[in-house]
Amino acid sequence: MSRHISKSKSKALYLYKKAAAVGIQKLSLSAAQLRTSATRASCTDSEEISEGEDWYASHIIQDKDLLRKSLHNSGTGLHVLDLVNRGSLEADRTLYNKLLNRCTQMGRLQQARIVHAHILTSHFKDDLPIHNTILNMYVKCGSLEDARNLFDQMPCKDLVTWTALISGYSQYDRPQDALVLFPQMLLRGLEPNQFTLSSLFKAAGAVSDDNNKHGRQIHAYCLKYGFDTNVYVGTSLVDMYARWGHMDESQLIFDSLETKNEVSWNALIAGHARKAQGEHALRLFWKMLREGFKPTHFTYSSVFTACASAGSMEQGKWVHAHMIKSGAKLVAFVGNTLLDMYAKSGSIEDARKVFDRLVRQDIVSWNSMLTGYAQHGLGQETVQRFEEMLRIGIQPNDITFLCVLTACSHAGLLDEGQYYFDLMKSYNIELQISHYVTIVDLLGRAGLLDRAEKFIREMPIEPTAAVWGALLGACRMHKNIDLGAYAAERVFELDPHDSGPHVLLSNIYASAGRLSDAARVRKLMKDCGVKKEPACSWVEIENAVHMFVANDDAHPQRVEILQMWETISGKIKDIGYVPDTSHVLFFVDQQEREVKLQYHSEKLALAFALLNTTPGSTIRIKKNIRVCGDCHSAIKYVSKVEGREIIVRDTNRFHHFRNGSCSCRDYW
Template structure:
């Protein structure tokens, strides 16, 4: 009988020739070529053969080696049987791996861990946890690799409960301070949304490596705690933390959320000084960070100098242009992309969103039809949502409503919310009431829906309905998210809320904003009183408008930055029309460029004009 593992022969020296019960064996392990002849193969021959199959993920040849063992009535020791489990698991044949494990008369911790790891890496988390319980009942004590593997299988709605159970066992077996286990434990706590427990585990580690430091920073970043992530990075870096490309990728995500251009440029410089390899994922993070910080020129520079681009790279650049409302660049870049990389479903979302924010309705619809017809794209509800947003922003509200009713998906609150926002912009009470009723039924506790409906009524002068909606909010104890804006000066974040009364320089800001108001009114600025959702006189409405958080942040920036420097302001909600006009006139009268990022997009205002074209 002859069993041959048929790998391509490489030009390497033969390592050994020897007899096995009179039969010749030739093994070229460097190339993975293993030939076993006769029935008397030894432990070392089987070990070399299985190792070659594991390295090459050669399932067919691995089965041949296993069959040879069975035919030769060779009973593999625990080590070789475990190697078979690993081989089958690495090749994705989990049922075969489980059969080998179940047939082992004796198993050790490596055997169990290999099978648990196979289930975990294949996404079969429930089976991994179930097998872990069997392992414990069999009296086998887990090691650090077992715990790290099991923790990655704690997922789904019960993840936090599962992590706590495993954590309890980790503590009882004194593995809590093991760096490998600790890193996995804090990572899973963070992914389950319990950053406090993750931080406790991190603080207990006697030693911290790059992996554990990156894991805790990533935990803060994943939960949107960008300030905390940045502060922790600075502390750890000052204490001598070594960073890799994953660390910087994670940090750039937080800086994107903060729109902190100065820190972003410093991190980019640090990456260059450390001469880290520019993996695609790191460059994609730089593109995203610069675009969210309002520096599309820098994003494009990184993009253009990439030696290799993935679809994610193109999508990041497309979304950057879309976020800034530069629709024509979105369309042009998309056409270039189709010549180099196959667009994916995210590409279509980015293009449709870019066309929507840029007011390119017909171009967006044409591209949608092109991709659907020529590339047979699989459409998701997200794509329909983009088209509905596209129609809504252009004022085609009835057509958008028909599309919602005809699409093959059940409309989500996000889709209805998009259309309700369009009804507010175009002051369409009839469609707005229909949409709002659907939303209030689906999300009775979402304050944003009540607020938008109230805005529609207020814009139409329907004050009785405004009061009715407000009373409904009181009855249901629904509260609105307060608007706030912030600006970073000298590495300090200054946050403002509407009619802020707590900033230490409140009196100076109030005096300056009144001075600005006089100057821009002389240049033609007229307050948009429709932005005030209260039935009060015009003079009081103007005073209320002056207290909007983005006006306070822009004024503070004007007071505390030298001439010629861009004023960069961020806001957690959508900017109102009056504040947008205010910023335009400030940019013109005072000759200052203003970058204002709200919840949905960027506004770059220069000399009285905005890149959004007053379309957002």
Template sequence: MELIRQQCKNNAGAREICHTLLKRCTHLNKLNEGKIIHALLLNSRFRDDLVMQNTLLNLYAKCGDLVYARKLFDEMSSRDVVTWTALITGYSQHDRPQDALLLLPEMLRIGLKPNQFTLASLLKAASGVGSTDVLQGRQLHGLCLRYGYDSNVYVSCAILDMYARCHHLEEAQLIFDVMVSKNEVSWNALIAGYARKGQGDKAFCLFSNMLRENVKPTHFTYSSVLCACASMGSLEQGKWVHALMIKWGEKLVAFVGNTLLDMYAKSGSIEDAKKVFDRLAKRDVVSWNSMLTGYSQHGLGKVALQRFEEMLRIRIAPNDITFLCVLTACSHAGLLDEGRHYFDMIKKYNVEPHISHYVTMVDLLGRAGHLDRAIQFISEMPIKPTAAVWGALLGACRMHKNMELGGYAAERIFELDSHYPGTHVLLYNIYALAGRWNDAAKVRKMMKESGVKKEPACSWVEMENEVHVFVADDDAHPQRREIHNMWEQISDKIKEIGYVPDSSHVLLCMDQQEREAKLQYHSEKLALAFALLNTPPGSTIRIKKNIRICGDCHSAFKFVSKLVEREIIVRDTNRFHHFCDSACSCEDYW
């Protein structure tokens, strides 16, 4: 610094040195060091040099001091396109998209034409304004066409990414298809878009095409593809991607490692998730959160709490997601006192409880049958209960067959959000379980009038990279006869060792014989029969279901696991169920 000070006095090469150092400070995010150089420049003859001012503006904007960046911008006597781009980029990169977009009309009004970097930053801002609001993005796309930047690979990637982040994947795909030269950024943007939207199959297919085109995946590619595998619960494909990373000598950088362990946990292999966790060179709060979630989902609530205490001992500061994971673990394991203890601990770590924490506490109390305490907890909430809070109570009422409180919870939900998912179905189920078919019929009528449709239950099994999907009474599968015959044989055998069909889970107005016939061909039972037909003896069977597993199927699967001496893992919307030797990891608490 003394050398720079002397050169500033002598003006001997100081401009070039300061310019280089400021750029270096920006690259390394060293704002304080950059401020020292700025202070020296204030007394130099090139303090009003436009290039130097732009470099300073870029330093403050990129390092996140947007208040001072704006002050510098406003005080500049002259501005060029680099000046405007620096501030726009700063706003865009630091989650102030609207401020970035508001600069464009001002820039155009004084006759400055945005360059490729300006437009790329504006497109990034447009994707951050609202996840589905694509209007401003489309206007910017039109501006890119007008200025002839649509063929520029840098701008094209930004347009593609904007559409993908706004969930307009058809348009993103069109942009991708017409790109003359595609680089890893364009592939990554589209793969990530499909993964975020839950279209894991398309993301994985695109990844396969990327490999065929000999485009080398980056860490961002692997992270997105592993997210796609996690959303599908596709363990085979996830393992293949992991093997590819090992083959190509990819280092397990933090965010990819976190995604990898999350994939294993969500795909049913908590053991592999733990192995990845143990091998991570650096474990951040995201790593710990992923493991806590995994333990919770796999029925290992007490292990999750032990790991949380370990996390605190080594001084990893928990965040709001951490506490949500811990409370979910308590809810899934029925740990009431522990749940209350950890909920009260949240503010100790300067975390403000948000609505998800309250929802989980209501779920914890309600799931345990303490409906009176759940309603009291809701009444004492410092924030207004949302439809999600009442939805957790309604779910508990369905579980414990409390019609009166369930009806009250449903009314509160309809007042707040008449289209809140699952409300009508839960209310119908409560009435049907109680045999109040007239009330159930009224709910059905309400659903029809409101245009609400029940999501059809389906289960699927992945085998040799092919997914086999089943619905109740499925007769579309090529092996339908063998599947039905297999389940009928299995059903007869498990009845001999104690299984009794529970027809109360058929929520339709029909006689006992019809109810038992309906139970026979639920989607998860057909998926299990298919897996038994097509997998080697002794191998683990993995089934996914899009809604909560049926209580009768849950009972049947316990007996089947003993009969065939195999582990059966079912992933439903709530958790994983590991069936082994006539028991389930959830201990019948789900």
């Protein structure tokens, strides 16, 4: 008996080696690679292999229960192949499926290749379902190269084969590869099913080619064959249109869904959140609850993002309370968006509380927290927390450094900024254009305009419009006309459609009294068809966000708002406020200029907030462009005379006004 075993053992080993060799060719692997795979497999699965040896020692394995028990252990269970090789075990479909599933679940590519090689020597070498499973396994292990090789080598393919590869490409961010497979599949006479279509829509949502041709064509196909009633297909359609930014169509498809689930709602809500339509996203969230759907982590994550973009902390708090009641754990993926919501809607303290309560902080949590400190102008705090992060061994990434550099720039920490820029090399972090922009900003804000220009000239990569734009901004701040005009020219060349540089340059001229040059730049901007985004401010009062544009005369409370500003304006002039008209570019007399200034949107929002909030409460205003010098000065005085804390969120930072001064120390 024992002689028989040893004979069959050597024969099996010979076959296995041959099997591996055949597998090598089919898999386009070198023999060396496969040997490495095998070695690694035995290393990582060493426990199982020794366990396998024990089994071998205890004679022939025919007991199926014992086999099942072996597969219940952790690891891929690869050692059972040795038993097959030794002739102690018959490899049937179930066994191979179990091994393949195990490799898939654990994402073990090396072991997956070994099982594949083994199958090629068995009588399943031409079996279609088994090969589909192998293909799926490679996809789930993240190796689309292995998946594609196998796909190309399969003489017979069915719908599942094609769908598995299409879904692989769509999941791993190769939408074009997924989309080109579809017509090829149709040419071979195969028709898609709901699995194929939902993968294709996911892929199509990630590309926006000419008028989204691919996605729309597949949508038409889908309608023709009636697959759109499937909830997966329907949801992927909702998501596809949402990713293209076509929220009306997305909503239309959503409304037409016969069956919806929480994923459908999430796709729609996330779409609005991505487009910064926070109010809309929130309305949908409450509607989702009313209709009896249970929010998931995905939902909360999108809703907090929506609140962050809308700056609506009050509603964000309600949603937060709702999440706490639902008993959901504060995991990083959701917690990070919650943290960001508090930071962006003005409460760095609450953001910090969320950070401390997270189940586990990841790199995004740290980055969000640092960004929060940086945007609130807390430069020292940012640097300290960053140092703490390094001390406890958290590996920073490119975004971390961007936060820290931005913080240094905004807080005027010149030396620290340069030090951290150099430090990036020792953390092996690739310097990106945004890091260079921040350094130009850092030098420029500090008034070192020549050094900033020299830095740009010596950059190892080609400067972009953003780099010159940072220099231009610094020139405006320090009123350097010549260099500013030069920087502006570079920006016009590199990005002719941005209104920012035109506005900045005309501001530079205007503040130097060169009003005809200012007007010339304005005219140039108009002639080139460059459009300036209208300036707006928002303020949240009792769960509703109110919007204001400059010189708003359509507002229902218009008269009261203007009266309120008159009163305030008088009060702050009494304690020293002098309207600064240099930020206004119109050819008007002094009196009229002052009128224009008074109606800047943040002033209207502030007056409205003073009318509609209780005395002493904090006022939070959001702006879509930078606050002008005059408004900044006026708000400082208002914070003093009214005894209010006023928090203004700019496009890139926060201003905390309290008792006559601002957290930015007039440096922004």
